[in-house]
Amino acid sequence: MFKKKPNFKPLSPLRSSDRRKLAEQIISDFRLKISNETEPQTELAALRNSLLPDSSLTARFTTTAGPDLKIVSGTIYVGAHPGDEQRILWVRMEERMFPTVYTLWHNPGLVPLLHTPEPVLQKLRNGADLMTPGLARGPPFPTAAIRGSVVAIASLETPSVPMVVGVCEINVSELKAVAGEKGRAVRGMHWEGDELWAWSSGGKGGGVRPTALEGWDTKNGVWMRDLETEIKQLGVDDADIEETEDDGGVPLGEVKGNKPGYNEFSEGEDVPPSKDSQVENKELSTKEVDEAFKRAFLFGLHQHLTVNGADPGNGLDFPLTSSFVIASLVLPFLPTFTPAQTSSLQLKKTSWKNAKKFLKALDKEGLIKTKDRSGGEIVVLDIDWNESAIADFVPYQLPTKDRGNSGGRAGTERISALGSAGQELRRIGLFKPKEKLAPLFKAAEADPKSLYLASEIRPIITAYIESESLVSTTNKRLVAVNPVLANTVFSSDSSTDREVIAKGTVPRDRVIDRVLENCSPFWALLRSNETKDDVKPKAGRAPNIQILLETRSGNKTVTKVSGVETYLVNPSSLAAELQKTCASSTSVGQLVGSSPKNPVMEVMVQGPQTQAVIKALEKNGVNRQWIDVVDKTKGKKR
CATH class of the missing domain: 3.30.780.10 (SUI1-like domain)
Known part of the structure; x- marks a missing residue:
């Protein structure tokens, strides 16, 4: 549904009475039950707040849907779960409410959960619909997964984390088998990675998915099949995802992975890794520097030819200035493994001394065509892409740079020499516990010196609370304030905190909020499939x-x-x-x-x-x- 960016109207506050009515409508529509018979109103209020938190906002939106790009409109509901940034939690379309993945991550069991192999899920996250042969971990399937019902879809690799929200096109619960079946099982409505997921009030982009969630993955009977056996038995092929213009599906095709022994962190090259320690740390001769610059230029052109071969200019807009050629086609491809090489591989240490003479030499060899402009500037008018030195160039290994996120050199070392068009970026916020929180994290057997996502701190604090038996016996959402919490989380300098300490209990979400407030902020920028462990986070708030x-x-x-x-x-x-x-x-x-x-x-x-x-x-x-x-x-x- 949301394959194109919706046009959101300005947000406005949702009145408390409207929020309650809407939350109760959701509880009724999704047939949620109150389990606490002794305090039903307390649990009802907690459930309402979990589905639609206090201070929620609302706005209208328009977008296009279907193969004919029909204009559709609806309403979004924005709210913030404790410790999280404001996100789109619900979407109303055609008088029907659909939860986003953020709501599912905080409300286990809200809708029936279906499963599919990870390769199929990746296609679903690109807008495809789930075909019947792509269903996994069944039959039997959840009894509530009937035609027209809202369901969630998770991968077999992370079976407890819903990643896609859709609507059943058939009675999935009645399927006796999926092998040999045809047709669409679930029509995708929203997925992790679409425009609804990416929206945030603080400009941080989409939130990071949890690694696992309690309450979603059933642990009884046939639902806990061996995953490897499940994948082998399934035999996923192109029939799992239908490629039709009307259905919006795409074929699974070949699932590409990293080749054994190849360096997955090097940009642009597909060559075996080499050990930096094996590179001799010595100054290079002028002849060696010349050869390195020429090979770097050929490498850059070869990469453009390989990646952008379908483009008439192979990804380049002519004429090319000399500064662009050096900055984008040469410097990123120099093999600067050692400090001595970095010092040697400079343009002024070549026999040409400057970019103009360097380009003139390449023109003389027939690789490029240059022209002098007024003022002494030289530009590249054309490149002979058929030259064997470019087409048949064998890429070499480039050094793995410091993967920093700063605005200067550390940041530019991650910039692809081919440009950044089409790259997928995620900006995440991280939290480092301050020294006074160390006892709390150590008691929960967590490293107090590590960096954590907000979603990772919640289970740590929950583990501590449960290990210390601090959960109230009358209300599971309340936590007893023991001396550790009083000394590390709540400050006696605040009147509110003094009141909490005097009362002796506090909501669990408030504890988590205060822990986050007492952490030092960090941030990191992730590209494509990178995780927070692949980059070096930076202290403070992310700059814009x-x-x-x-x-x-x-x-x-x-x-x-x-x-x-x-x-x-x-x-x-x-x-x-x-x-x-x-x-x-x-x-x-x-x-x-x-x-x-x-x-x-x-x-x-x-x-x-x-x-x-x-x-x-x-x-x-x-x-x-x-x-x-x-x-x-x-x-x-x-």
């Missing part, structure tokens, strides 16, 4: 990209963009893209005030080009909410 509009020369407006390196966007590539998109002149220079040792580059575009810049950044994986716009031209005549 800055777009600045200002007036120059009296009445000329320029648009300046800085901080794009933080989000793995090459400033030179962005400038080239904006030059073409905006039909305006662009330039790249060092941001005034940035450190020469760790420079931040600034892209300048002629004219008021805010929307064009934002769209270009979105194409490069940047969430719109990670961008700050400052307009200094307001009040001035343009």
